[in-house]
Amino acid sequence: VLDPEGRWAAAGSHRPEWAGLPTYAGLPYTERVDDLAGVDVAIVGAPFDELTTDRPGARYGPRAIRAASLPAGRHVTALVDPLEALTVVDFGDAPVVPHDPVRAHAAIEALVRQVVDAGVLPVILGGDHSITEPDVKACAGGRPVGLVHFDTHTDTATELYGSALSHGTPMFRLVDQGIVDPARYVQIGLRGYWPGEEEFAWQERLGIRHLTAEDVADLGVAEVVRRTLESIGPGPTFLTVDVDVLDPAFAPGTGTPEPGGLTPRELLRACRLLSAGLDLVGADVVEVLPQAPMSADLTALVADRIVREILTGVGLRRRASG
Numbered sequence: 001v002l003d004p005e006g007r008w009a010a011a012g013s014h015r016p017e018w019a020g021l022p023t024y025a026g027l028p029y030t031e032r033v034d035d036l037a038g039v040d041v042a043i044v045g046a047p048f049d050e051l052t053t054d055r056p057g058a059r060y061g062p063r064a065i066r067a068a069s070l071p072a073g074r075h076v077t078a079l080v081d082p083l084e085a086l087t088v089v090d091f092g093d094a095p096v097v098p099h100d101p102v103r104a105h106a107a108i109e110a111l112v113r114q115v116v117d118a119g120v121l122p123v124i125l126g127g128d129h130s131i132t133e134p135d136v137k138a139c140a141g142g143r144p145v146g147l148v149h150f151d152t153h154t155d156t157a158t159e160l161y162g163s164a165l166s167h168g169t170p171m172f173r174l175v176d177q178g179i180v181d182p183a184r185y186v187q188i189g190l191r192g193y194w195p196g197e198e199e200f201a202w203q204e205r206l207g208i209r210h211l212t213a214e215d216v217a218d219l220g221v222a223e224v225v226r227r228t229l230e231s232i233g234p235g236p237t238f239l240t241v242d243v244d245v246l247d248p249a250f251a252p253g254t255g256t257p258e259p260g261g262l263t264p265r266e267l268l269r270a271c272r273l274l275s276a277g278l279d280l281v282g283a284d285v286v287e288v289l290p291q292a293p294m295s296a297d298l299t300a301l302v303a304d305r306i307v308r309e310i311l312t313g314v315g316l317r318r319r320a321s322g
């Protein structure tokens with residue numbers, strides 16, 4: 001294990017945010033499965049954006065989120081430091097293949113499966129939203145799982161431009177293959193002008209539930225979380241967060257920005273409360289398209305805090321149960 005804090009600790013200090021290697025939160029970095037023993041959560045990058053429809057660049061997401069990520073610290077409202085409550089490592093990036101979405105997805109699925117097989121919770125940094133298909137496949141372990149999905153869009157098209165593989169189709173594919181249980185699938189934050197009647201009719205037929213961005217504003221976060229937990233119920237569940245669910249005023253760096261979105265105050269709290277209430281088998285944060293790949297980009301900054309709220313919720317849950 002490579003410990004980016006080691007040199008500072010040896011000098012009786014601690015690493016300043018801007019110095020050292022940008023692993024996630026300055027956490028120990030490893031690519032060895034053996035090092036996952038005793039670990040609670042592994043951060044995995046999926047730097048892949050070749051199934052994007054509109055603006056490309058989410059391949060730089062994992063690097064930008066790492067660069068923007070805070071070191072450890074106690075959460076002011078949750079009163080827990082997730083990086084102290086949980087043992088977390090940075091497991092590096094999936095060895096994605098340019099030009100070849102099938103092989104890239106296989107590489108992502110294989111790496112996430114290594115984490116799952118070690119009994120560790122994976123949190124994956126995207127990447128375009130197509131990566132959620134290999135992510136959930138690896139985390140589901142052969143049984144249908146629940147899905148909580150923050151997004152502007154449903155991503156339930158059967159095809160886009162004649163292609164079944166796209167960042168607009170992963171949720172259709174996961175339900176169609178029996179990997180996500182439609183009765184335990186909730187979408188939150190929908191708005192805008194896509195998809196159309198056909199896709200909504202399909203998902204209503206299957207019992208997939210959704211709350212629009214307007215619903216979030218009208219109901220408030222606590223009620224949205226209550227309804228979501230009620231719909232999902234007990235059982236293994238994956239959490240996927242497309243940062244385009246946020247208003248582009250807060251997260252302009254994303255593939256398909258749509259005005260009228262959630263605020264970070266709403267999304268961050270929802271991520272923490274849901275992660276504390278759900279039986280999470282994995283989570284991802286996708287469609288972070290930094291304007292400047294190596295800086296603390298605005299969108300990467302909020303993406304790091306999404307991950308931190310998920311970890312805080314998981315930390316609260318583990319503390320309560322053990």
Ligand SMILES: [Mn+2]
Binds near residue numbers: 129152155167242287
């Ligand atoms: Mn999406």
